[in-house]
Amino acid sequence: MASRLVSTAKPQQDASGAGLVTVAKQGGGLISAWDAAHATTLVQPSHLAFNDTDHRVSTIRLSITNTAQSEVTYRLSPIHAATLYAAKRAPLGNKTNHEPMKNPEPVQATADIKLSQSSITLQPGESGTIDVSASDPSGLDPVRLPIWSGWISINGSDSTVLTIPFLGLAGSLRSAAREYPPFPHLSHFAGTNGSYYRVKPGTESFVFRDPITGEKPGSSKFIKKKYAGKDVKELLFQLYLGIGSSRVRLDIVPKFFCSDVNPSISNPELPEPSKYCVPDSLATEFAGFKSIGQVPGFPEKWPTRDHRISLGLWNGLMANGTYAPPGQYSVVLSTLTPYGDAVNESDWITGYSDAFSIAYEHNII
Incomplete structure (x- = not known):
């Protein structure tokens, strides 16, 4: 059920026009109960958690199952949400900046998402897998804990439109605990x-x-x-x-x-x-x-x-x-x-x- 609800949810745009709202805020997106109930493609897992840089998951395997009555070709590609700095750049132990995590700041940078293949064709009842890997955006300050995210878009030849959220952090939570x-x-x-x-x-x-x-x-x-x-x-x-x-x-x-x-x-x-x-x-x-x-x-x-x-x-x-x-x-x-x-x-x-x-x-x- 979680897979159906998340994969058929609709990612939402930021009201300010800054692009898609980060997965950290909206999760998979706006739930569509009708689409979830009638989905004929099942995707596991329901989300891709790449963790922080210290504990980066190198590869996550995405499984797609075609439960329709006909052959379906799926095309996959990443869609990026806004990357956010979760922390202000405050001096170590600065007691005047006692809320270093308020008001995350958007930054123009996206993770490098690689797919083992960009398309897959499945017969009725058949399953297939695609490996997904991610690298942190370059040029960011890891002390400020940049949170990057987005979705793997899965578009089927039968008009199926699914999205699987991914999220990671370019930095070390363990080190940040000492920085703040x-x-x-x-x-x-x-x-x-x-x-x-x-x-x-x-x-x-x-x-x-x-x-x-x-x-x-x-x-x-x-x-x-x-x-x-x-x-x-x-x-x-x-x-x-x-x-x-x-x-x-x-x-x-x-x-x-x-x-x-x-x-x-x-x-x-x-x-x-x-x-x-x-x-x-x-x-x-x-x-x-x-x-x-x-x-x-x-x-x-x-x-x-x-x-x-x-x-x-x-x-x-x-x-x-x-x-x-x-x-x-x-x-x-x-x-x-x-x-x-x-x-x-x-x-x-x-x-x-x-x-x-x-x-x-x-x-x-």
Whole structure:
């Protein structure tokens, strides 16, 4: 059924006059249920996926079956859709261009599609095969992930008109994940208009309300009010992903660690929460950093590119049900690279937020 629906669909032109809309947007085209139900030629597979350059499928075999009552000669040729740059050319790790994948840009270039034969004649009930290969367009910037696509047109002597979509990417998704790394932003609620404000670069300090569970993270009454920072209910995390990922982590990473199970201020001359150390016993190492755990809801699976996850309710609560102790932290956003192995820490890409400090009401003198 999929083959009938896709092969009889009608590829659509772009409204701007830029040619056929990319297969990435329209798939096979506009479905024609009547043509699908009455088709006498069957084509397999229903689409040709050539993957990215690193994982290019060298040849895909197209099978055509004539179910009509008479001989049919089929003529095949490629039809090209517009090629699109999926990414802007941004400097590595440029946090000002936090949406590098918005508004794909069309470019005049097409893939080199080769057919093992341009025509085939089939008797009633007979099947035949044609091999299709593809090479990336030349002269394009692979870092910008050009997506090329089109259709193999199949025109029969019995007036059959079919199209099979093809698509490939001239570049490396795995490399692009490092070119457009993930990164988190932090904001806090302020004012009476319901707005959140970006945490300033450097170290800002915040005082959370005491946990409703009755837990008392850190010592009581050891931080002077003038050092404690802003009273907030929660922080808002905004996470930006340039490339989709099968798995995403969001870790809370302290700046200072100490071996004492009853941690103290690492520098008594500066009793603000940014100098408070966290016990080593709370930490686990991952991908080059030491984390006290992830926030609730993580790890997340299969977020898409340009996916913004806004977690406006982080009040110190960790995924394991405990609360982060007072101290200075960064939020570390980690994504698994395309085709990566979650067990292999080198296959993860990390992005760090600006540093911030937290304490709780009971910590304040």
